[in-house]
Amino acid sequence: MRKQRIFWGLFFIAIAAVMIANQLGMLGGFSMMQLVLGMLFAAMLVKSALYRSISGVLFAAACLGSVFAEELGIGAWAPWTLLSIALFLSIGFHFLLQPKKKYVDHGQAHSFSKSVEHVSDDELSFHTSFGESIKYVNSNALEKAYLTCSFGSMKVHFENAGIQEEAYLYMDVDFCGVDLYVPKNWQVVNRMHTSFGGINEKNHNAADGNAPRLILSGNLSFAGITITYI
Template structure:
């Protein structure tokens, strides 16, 4: 994780320096405002971070917003912003279906079981058709939750909880850890893209947050009650154009 952060900040500073130098030397005939340069640096940061963390949605949408920002010099003013954003959404869905199986090896928080019991089976994933939320109880120390364009509720029960890998892509997931015992340490890996995940965490856990936020929203709710005997639980991963809520119960 530290190495990836170093790559991100190194590339970000190099690109920021290049943008500032080019803007001051007037090497480009089109004149950019101060706020355009600031927005460019911000979107460039999002783009680099998305590439470093293999985030498809972050990469596509940052490029889409840059296209909207530079529509005039690129000669694409005939394309309205909503068309660009709509195309970005379709591209994100298509690339996610194609590339997610290849990205699993690079993102440990995206590991999931590739098939359920019954349902539609495609070349890259399978899922069940259900009218309501998919509700299950998981009784094991290592948990995998994968949600794609649906709603899922998971109740985790374990006397020796170790890890959880939660991947939400254009869906909603609620995961309850209130019937879980952590003997020493545990880790929860999350990857939320164009969706939302809510984690119900015991208030006596000592939560160590290491989640990267890429144009997403991370919130906490409830009161923590941590003491010297509280287990250390790390929440890591990436929230890209999505929402992660940690509720202490």
């Protein structure tokens, strides 16, 4: 979290510096909108590269190219051709560079299939690509879970699971929607790195200072995660 604050703090300071330089006529030829958007997408590109999000890098580069398309001589490409290229490259790299699994894979969904599964191990791994899957976790002492989802959707039900003190959920999600259903007495700690995506929470948890903790980490690009407390 500290690194995130430093990164975005420096980013907004840089925007202020660019605005000053632009007012002084030091950045002639570019509009203020171009400069601000260019810095935003450049920051997204750097952030995605740091966290090895290929789709984040590709789409940030496509957006950056669209902002400066005329100056780069690719005005006819912007924005849809550039975004389409980024999309197909993301799909291609997704198949070529499948993430390495850390734990035993309990379920997969491919080719727009749908799967439903009940698992009870303390260490889990789920993978869904171009499909839809529903996972019911019944572990009594969940410790670790690894979740990858791309170009599909996944629902993971933790309401019948138990945590001794804390458990870790690592997620690598791109171009998809993930729904997490967790008990109200759990505390969810968000340490995800996001690029062009977001995490929403529904309902309110009733966790106190001694509540079990589910720690979320990993990368999210062009995707959405919804956490529902039950």
